[in-house]
Amino acid sequence: xxxxxxxxxxxxxxxxxxxxxxxxxxxxxxxxxxxxxxxxxxxxxxxxxxxxxxxxxxxxxxxxxxxxxxxxxxxxxxxxxxxxxxxxxxxxxxxxxxxxxxxxxxxxxxxxxxxxxxxxxxxxxxxxxxxxxxxxxxxxxxxxxxxxxxxx
Amino acid sequence: xxxxxxxxxxxxxxxxxxxxxxxxxxxxxxxxxxxxxxxxxxxxxxxxxxxxxxxxxxxxxxxxxxxxxxxxxxxxxxxxxxxxxxxxxxxxxxxxxxxxxxxxxxxxxxxxxxxxxxxxxxxxxxxxxxxxxxxxxxxxxxxxxxxxxxxxxxxxxxxxxxxxxxxxxxxxxxxxxxxxxxxxxxxxxxxxxxxxxxxxxxxxxxxxxxxxxxxxxxxxxxxxxxxxxxxxxxxxxxxxxxxxxxxxxxxxxxxxxxxxxxxxxxxxxxxxxxxxxxxxxxxxxxxxxxxxxxxxxxxxxxxxxxxxxxxxxxxxxxxxxxxxxxxxxxxxxxxxxxxxxxxxxxxxxxxxxxxxxxxxxxxxxxxxxxxxxxxxxxxxxxxxxxxxxxxxxxxxxxxxxxxxxxxxxxxxxxxxxxxxxxxxxxxxxxxxxxxxxxxxxxxxxxxxxxxxxxxxxx
Numbered sequence: 001x002x003x004x005x006x007x008x009x010x011x012x013x014x015x016x017x018x019x020x021x022x023x024x025x026x027x028x029x030x031x032x033x034x035x036x037x038x039x040x041x042x043x044x045x046x047x048x049x050x051x052x053x054x055x056x057x058x059x060x061x062x063x064x065x066x067x068x069x070x071x072x073x074x075x076x077x078x079x080x081x082x083x084x085x086x087x088x089x090x091x092x093x094x095x096x097x098x099x100x101x102x103x104x105x106x107x108x109x110x111x112x113x114x115x116x117x118x119x120x121x122x123x124x125x126x127x128x129x130x131x132x133x134x135x136x137x138x139x140x141x142x143x144x145x146x147x148x149x150x151x152x
Numbered sequence: 153x154x155x156x157x158x159x160x161x162x163x164x165x166x167x168x169x170x171x172x173x174x175x176x177x178x179x180x181x182x183x184x185x186x187x188x189x190x191x192x193x194x195x196x197x198x199x200x201x202x203x204x205x206x207x208x209x210x211x212x213x214x215x216x217x218x219x220x221x222x223x224x225x226x227x228x229x230x231x232x233x234x235x236x237x238x239x240x241x242x243x244x245x246x247x248x249x250x251x252x253x254x255x256x257x258x259x260x261x262x263x264x265x266x267x268x269x270x271x272x273x274x275x276x277x278x279x280x281x282x283x284x285x286x287x288x289x290x291x292x293x294x295x296x297x298x299x300x301x302x303x304x305x306x307x308x309x310x311x312x313x314x315x316x317x318x319x320x321x322x323x324x325x326x327x328x329x330x331x332x333x334x335x336x337x338x339x340x341x342x343x344x345x346x347x348x349x350x351x352x353x354x355x356x357x358x359x360x361x362x363x364x365x366x367x368x369x370x371x372x373x374x375x376x377x378x379x380x381x382x383x384x385x386x387x388x389x390x391x392x393x394x395x396x397x398x399x400x401x402x403x404x405x406x407x408x409x410x411x412x413x414x415x416x417x418x419x420x421x422x423x424x425x426x427x428x429x430x431x432x433x434x435x436x437x438x439x440x441x442x443x444x445x446x447x448x449x450x451x452x453x454x455x456x457x458x459x460x461x462x463x464x465x466x467x468x469x470x471x472x473x474x475x476x477x478x479x480x481x482x483x484x485x486x487x488x489x490x491x492x493x494x495x496x497x498x499x500x501x502x503x504x505x506x507x508x509x510x511x512x513x514x515x516x517x518x519x520x521x522x523x524x525x526x527x528x529x530x531x532x533x534x535x536x537x538x539x540x541x542x543x544x545x546x547x548x549x550x551x552x553x554x555x556x557x558x559x560x561x562x563x564x565x566x567x568x569x570x571x572x573x574x575x576x577x578x579x580x581x582x583x584x585x586x587x588x589x590x591x592x593x594x595x596x597x598x599x600x601x602x603x604x605x606x607x608x609x610x
Contacts, residue, residue, distance in 0.1 A: 046253060048191040079253070087256050088190030119254050 032102065035071035037061070040142040042151040043080035044135070051083045053152040055093050058103055067101035073142060077108030077135025081115065086124035098128045108135030179414060180312045181374050181385050183422060185289050185299045187259040192250045199245035200316040202267065203238065204605035210235030215593035217501055218494035224507075225493065225580070226599045230270050232495045241605065242267040242315065246285065257291045261303065270332075270363035271396070282362055283397050299372040302396055306374070306387035306410030307331065307432045308463050309478055311366030317422040319474070319525055319533075319562065321574045321603040325541035325554040326519025330461060330482035333364035335395050335438075338452075340491070340510035342443030357508035358496050364395045368406060383426075385412045393436035393459075402456055406436030417470050427468045434461040438485050440513050457513035459485040474525035474533075481518040486544055488512045489552070493594045515546045519554075535560040548584040552595070555579045568609040576601040 039061060043054045054074060061070050076084050083090060084107045097103040107129040116122045132138040143149055208226045213219050228237045246263030250256065263285035265271045271282050287301030304312055310327040323332060340357040370391025377384045392399070393406030412430035419425045437456040444451045465478030487509065490496055494507035521539035528534060537558040544550040560574040580598050582591040 046193060048188065048193055051191050082190050082253060085190045085256070089188035090191055115254055123254070 032068060032071040035069055037065055037070040038142075038145070038147040039070065039072050040139055040147040040149050041072065041074045042135075042139060042149060043074060043076045043083055044078040044151075046079035046082065050080070050152065051088075051090055054083070055090060055097065057150065057152045058097055058101075059093075062097075062101045062103070071147075072097075072101070073104040073106060073147070075106045075108070075132070075135050075138050075142075076129075077111045081107055081111045081135075084126045084129040086126055088126065091126055094126055094128055105129045106132045106135065106138050108132060108138070110134050179376060179383060179385055179412065179424075179428070180304075180314065181306060181387055181410070181412075182376050184261065184285075184304060184314065185287065185372075185374065186291060186297065187248065187250055189256040189291075192248075192253070192259065194251060194253050195247050195249045197245070197247050198610060199263075200242065200607060200609040201240070202242040202316075202605055202607050204241045204321060204603060205236070205238050206321070206601060206603040207236035208599035208601050211597045211599050213493055213594055214597045215590040216492040216494075217505070218492040218498055218507060219501060221498055221501075222495050223493050223594070223597055224490050224495045225578075226597070227495060230268060230273055240267045241269055244284065259289050259291070261285055261287050261289070270334075270359075271365050272362070284365055284367065296373050296375050299374065300370075302367060302369045303372070304366050305368045305391065305406075305408045305434065306372065306389055307366065307408060307434055307461070308480055309430065309465055309467060309476065312410075314422050316607060316609050319523070319535050319572075320537060320558060320560055321572055321605045322558075322576070322601070324519070324521045324537070324539035325556055326480045326517075326521065326539060329487060329519070329541050329543060329554075330480060330517055331364075331366060333395065334359045334487060334509065335361055335364070335398075336440070336487075336509055336511055338441045338443050338508070338511075339513060340443070340488075340508040341445040342447065342449075342452075342508070357510070359509070361398050362396055367396050368392060368408075369396070370405070372408075374410075381415050381417075383412075383414045383416055385414075386410065393438070402437060402439045404437035404456060406434060406459075409433045423469065425469045425471070427466070427470070429464075429466045431464045432462060435459070438513075440485070440511060442513075457484055459483075472527040474523075474527075474535075476523040477521065479518070479520040481516070483516050484513060486512040486515040486517045488515070488544055488550070512544055512546075512550070515544045515550070517541070517543045517545060531564040533562040533564075535562065549582075551582065551584055552591070553581050553583045570607050572603075572605045572607065574601075574603045574605075576603075 041054050041057055043050060058072050058074060061072055082088065084105055094105060105126065105128050107125055109131050139149060206228045211223060211226050213221055213223045224232055226235055228234055243266040244263055248261045250259045252258065264281050265284050266281045271284060272280060283302065285303050287299050287303040289297055289299045291297045306312060308327055308331055310323050311331050336357055337360055338357045368391030370389055372387055372389035374385065374387035387410040389408035391406045391408065393404065394400050410432045412428055414426045414428035417425040436459050438459050439454060439456050441452050441454040460483040463478055463480040465476065468475040488511060490509055491507040496507055496509055498507040519539065519541035521537060523537040525533050525535040539556050541554040543552045557577040558574050560572060563571045577600050578598050580595040582589060582595065585591055
């Protein structure tokens with residue numbers, strides 16, 4: 001009897017943990033379970049017009065599909081990480097995209113380390129930026145999960 | 153420091169602290185001196201080209217010692233050799249950005265002029281390329297940025313604004329007269345007659361170098377603060393006060409003060425919509441040699457004279473409507489035209505003198521303008537401007553009054569290319585002299601001026 005209860009409890013706990021991990025994985029991949037479109041936008045160069053363009057593309061996607069129907073993540077690496085520096089002139093637009101449509105912003109740690117070395121100190125990033133080990137790896141992972149890569 | 157002063161300064165500091173500094177405000181101080189943080193390239197190449205055509209009727213001087221010769225006011229700048237001409241008025245190229253893109257706290261601005269105007273000639277040389285702007289801005293402090301080098305001084309709107317968004321071909325008389333500075337060595341009162349009386353010395357008081365181009369070499373402290381829809385800007389600059397690409401020629405430094413408050417309606421860049429009110433003040437000294445009205449230089453006296461300028465104005469841009477107004481006053485170093493209204497260097501009819509540029513070091517002047525624009529279509533704007541300039545107001549007989557009504561139209565091929573057409577109805581008089589006096593007869597010959605200018609920004 002006791003063993004049966006223990007077994008049941010173990011099974012139940014295992015099931016619970018499995019469901020939790022799937023939820024985390026789902027959360028990592030998408031915070032919008034009802035989204036029909038999943039898009040990862042890459043910004044990796046220094047051109048200030050590209051900064052504006054990638055934010056425009058994100059805005060246009062949200063405008064077309066609706067904030068709940070499209071899941072957008074912007075991954076910045078290389079010189080493109082400048083977009084996610086705290087004092088970037090586009091910070092208000094980033095705030096707006098996060099608050100209105102849950103757009104996610106990922107910051108490459110490899111690039112962050114390089115910036116730190118060049119600057120002599122760690123740069124302040126936008127508070128909405130989430131550190132990822134490597135921007136390119138993050139993009140590949142998202143593509144494997146079914147995201148469409150767009151590089152404006 | 154008294155308690156009252158201390159309290160005043162504290163209140164000022166608290167007020168400033170309650171305003172957030174704008175990272176990239178669309179005003180001339182910020183547009184020309186800073187870059188958008190984190191969103192500027194290492195080096196952005198840019199520039200603009202302004203070919204134009206200007207023409208008058210070429211009416212000759214009707215009276216005075218140079219009667220029958222070219223009237224300077226009916227000839228076309230910069231060489232004053234003809235009544236009409238095609239000209240490459242401006243051809244500027246520059247580069248700006250953040251030299252080290254990771255550091256948002258430093259940026260630079262570099263601009264050079266290759267066109268044919270008062271910067272490159274006359275006085276500026278024989279058409280050489282001239283540096284107009286070369287500056288570095290440090291943006292490390294919350295309440296102050298520092299711009300160092302050669303750049304536009306904070307002051308009147310026509311001078312401070314970017315010339316490639318200026319709505320007219322030519323400046324108003326008051327701006328041209330008291331702010332677009334020509335640097336002269338002499339006051340122009342000398343008569344240059346060879347001791348034998350048979351030929352003149354060939355000396356004419358002309359510009360020593362490029363026009364000031366509303367610029368100076370120095371250091372400026374400035375910042376813009378944003379609160380809700382309002383932007384408040386200040387600037388304090390100290391400069392040589394001796395023009396561009398030149399060393400200082402006296403121990404005095406010019407002081408420039410500027411304040412503006414603008415209610416921003418929207419948009420960005422040089423044509424951001426808003427209602428701005430501004431005030432400014434400039435003070436400095438100029439070194440001038442008084443020729444004492446004689447032919448000999450042995451009695452010349454060189455001394456420094458005060459030069460003060462100040463103004464207050466407002467600009468408005470919203471939707472289809474645009475308006476501007478400004479009052480400008482000047483005290484000291486008043487440029488007073490040329491002898492007999494002739495072109496500088498002209499020999500008088502009796503062969504005894506040459507026409508010189510004149511300066512009244514202790515006189516005053518003032519002026520104002522009203523300006524309206526209306527977009528009848530998104531790519532067509534109609535403009536009208538009235539300006540009035542009162543020159544040399546301290547001595548009744550010397551006073552001259554200039555009135556110009558300019559009608560214009562702008563056609564925008566795209567946001568970086570436009571055509572401007574202006575027609576200036578010009579009138580001038582010596583208001584305190586009889587109509588039959590030579591100055592009024594001369595000024596009665598002032599023609600209207602037509603101009604067409606094409607602008608392309610790249």
